[in-house]
Structure formats: C-alpha cells, structure tokens
Amino acid sequence: MARFVDNPSFPAGLRVIAIDHDIIVLNTIEDMCNRYHYQVTKCNSASDALYLLERKDCYDVMLIDAHMPNMDVYDFVQNATLQLNIPVIMMAVDSTKSSIMKSIEYGACTYWTKPLAEEEVKIMWQHVVRNGSTENKEYEIVGSLVVQECRKRGREDANASKETLAKKTSLSWSPELHQQFLCAVNQLGLDKARPKMILKIMDVPGLRVGHVASHLQKYRIHLKRSADETKRGRTKSKWSDSFQAEWIDKVHSYDFQTKSIDQDRNDNLIQTELADQDRNDDFLAEWIDCGTGSYLHNLMA
DNA sequence: GATGGAATAT
DNA sequence: TATATTCCAT
Numbered sequence: 679m680a681r682f683v684d685n686p687s688f689p690a691g692l693r694v695i696a697i698d699h700d701i702i703v704l705n706t707i708e709d710m711c712n713r714y715h716y717q718v719t720k721c722n723s724a725s726d727a728l729y730l731l732e733r734k735d736c737y738d739v740m741l742i743d744a745h746m747p748n749m750d751v752y753d754f755v756q757n758a759t760l761q762l763n764i765p766v767i768m769m770a771v772d773s774t775k776s777s778i779m780k781s782i783e784y785g786a787c788t789y790w791t792k793p794l795a796e797e798e799v800k801i802m803w804q805h806v807v808r809n810g811s812t813e814n815k816e817y818e819i820v821g822s823l824v825v826q827e828c829r830k831r832g833r834e835d836a837n838a839s840k841e842t843l844a845k846k847t848s849l850s851w852s853p854e855l856h857q858q859f860l861c862a863v864n865q866l867g868l869d870k871a872r873p874k875m876i877l878k879i880m881d882v883p884g885l886r887v888g889h890v891a892s893h894l895q896k897y898r899i900h901l902k903r904s905a906d907e908t909k910r911g912r913t914k915s916k917w918s919d920s921f922q923a924e925w926i927d928k929v930h931s932y933d934f935q936t937k938s939i940d941q942d943r944n945d946n947l948i949q950t951e952l953a954d955q956d957r958n959d960d961f962l963a964e965w966i967d968c969g970t971g972s973y974l975h976n977l978m979a
Numbered sequence: 980g981a982t983g984g985a986a987t988a989t
Numbered sequence: 990t991a992t993a994t995t996c997c998a999t
Contacts, residue, residue: 848992872983892992895984988994
C-alpha cells in the first residue's frame with residue numbers, strides 16, 4: 679500500500695494479473711484495464727499463473743476465472759491469498775449463491791459475474807485499498823487466520839506447485855483462534871477430542887487438520903506439565919503460569935469490545951467474562967475442568 | 980487409504 | 990519456542 683499513499687496518479691499503474699483460460703476474456707479485461715491505465719499481465723494457464731506468482735510483490739490484485747482447467751482454483755486462491763496478501767477477485771459465468779459463498783470462504787474478496795461490467799473494473803482499485811488497510815508489517819490477516827510471513831526465501835524450482843505456495847506460511851495461533859480451539863475441545867471433552875472433529879467444530883476457513891493436530895499436541899504437553907507440577911505440590915510453575923496468563927491476557931485485550939458474530943462463541947466469551955469477574959486465578963482451571971476433569975485426573979494419577 | 984499421535988525438523 | 994512435517998501404529 680505504501681506505494682500508493684503519495685501517488686497522486688493512483689489508481690493508474692495498478693498492477694493486475696488476470697488469469698483465465700479464455701483469451702477473449704483476457705483481451706476484454708486488458709482493454710478495460712487499459713482505459714483506466716492499469717497495468718495488466720494476462721495469463722491463460724495454471725502453470726503460467728504459478729510461475730508468475732512465484733515472485734511476490736509483483737501484482738496488486740488478482741483476477742481469476744473460477745473454472746480454470748487443470749487447477750483446483752479454490753485451493754489455489756486460498757494458498758495465494760495466504761501467501762501474497764493481495765485481493766483476489768474470482769470470475770465466473772454462473773453466479774449461484776453457493777459458488778459465491780465458496781469463493782469468499784476460500785479467501786476471494788469478491789466475485790464477479792461474466793461478462794464483466796466496466797464499472798467493476800473501474801473501481802477495482804478500491805479492493806486494493808481495503809486490503810491494504812488491514813496490512814501489517816508482520817502479519818497478514820486472512821479471514822480469521824493470522825499467518826506469519828515466512829522469513830526464509832529459499833530458491834524454488836520451476837515446477838512450482840500449490841505446495842510451494844502453501845509451505846511458505848505458518849499459522850499463528852492467535853488468542854481468539856486458541857479460544858475457538860478450546861471451545862471445540864471442551865465441547866468434545868478433552869479425552870475424546872480428535873484433530874478432525876476439532877477442525878470441524880472450529881470451522882475456520884484455511885485451517886487444516888495438521889494445524890489442529892500440532893496445536894493439540896502442544897496443548898496436551900502444556901496440560902501434562904501443569905498437572906505434573908500440581909502433583910509435585912509446587913502450586914504453579916512459573917512456566918505454566920505464564921502460559922496461562924498469556925492466553926488469558928490476550929483474550930481479554932482482544933475481544934470484549936468486538937463481540938463475535940457467532941452466537942456460540944459469544945456465549946463462550948460471556949462465560950469467560952463471568953469467570954474472570956469471579957475468580958481470575960482459577961479461570962483457566964475452571965475452563966479446562968469443564969468436561970475434562972477425568973483426563974486431568976488420569977494425567978495426575 | 981484415513982487417522983491419530985509421538986518424534987523430529989524447521 | 991512455536992509450528993510443520995514425518996513416521997509409525999491402528
């Protein structure tokens with residue numbers, strides 16, 4: 679975004695990558711973009727798209743056909759948005775509610791029905807501005823996931839695949855995401871919670887079973903350590919204490935103003951608030967004990 | 980083959 | 990350390 683702030687000619691020069699298997703569509707897009715002095719790169723195959731997107735920071739916005747041959751476009755869009763932090767606009771002839779919803783769910787910022795309306799192209803830059811306003815030096819915010827940019831920039835081979843894009847990011851378990859995780863775990867019961875079910879209950883776009891499995895593993899280790907400490911009579915180890923405090927503090931600072939849309943989650947937050955008012959110290963213990971006492975008991979036995 | 984979980988790598 | 994990935998058992 680910085681490149682636009684002091685640029686009086688903006689949005690002229692907006693860098694657009696258009697991906698569609700149909701050359702005619704690409705040419706139409708190019709014509710329209712030219713009228714507004716956008717700089718267009720046309721691309722009519724999945725492999726070209728991957729190749730062009732290998733280098734980051736080359737485009738401000740991506741237009742992509744929802745039905746590219748030889749490509750799982752939704753998966754691609756998901757990975758591309760995570761990695762590139764640019765707005766993605768999906769295009770298709772059909773505009774059923776389900777396809778629009780799916781596009782948005784996978785990270786597209788909007789969905790255009792073909793043939794494209796010139797007005798849409800004209801105001802395309804607004805999506806870039808909106809996207810940029812959520813920009814942060816360290817994080818990209820994608821849906822409800824926060825993804826840390828990968829620091830390493832290893833060389834990549836030419837046959838870049840979606841994995842190449844996907845592998846560069848790592849998920850950060852924000853307090854709110856952890857909260858959702860806890861809700862799911864408690865709903866299932868800690869002893870019965872399995873990654874796949876947790877994932878299903880959390881229902882967070884882009885979150886994968888591997889993410890959950892890894893987090894669950896860490897979470898169990900934390901619980902076990904905490905239980906061991908208690909067993910040995912040391913009230914609370916500095917370590918587990920700071921872990922608890924960290925989550926609690928972040929949850930507090932995060933969300934009590936921005937209530938969740940999701941009613942379940944809202945309820946959980948309210949529950950959290952009440953627990954906090956009553957006994958701040960016992961907050962996490964109460965929360966964990968809810969339905970998971972037996973697991974803790976087993977650990978401590 | 981799908982899944983879960985521990986071990987291991989990054 | 991946090992998270993991702995691999996490896997092995999079920």
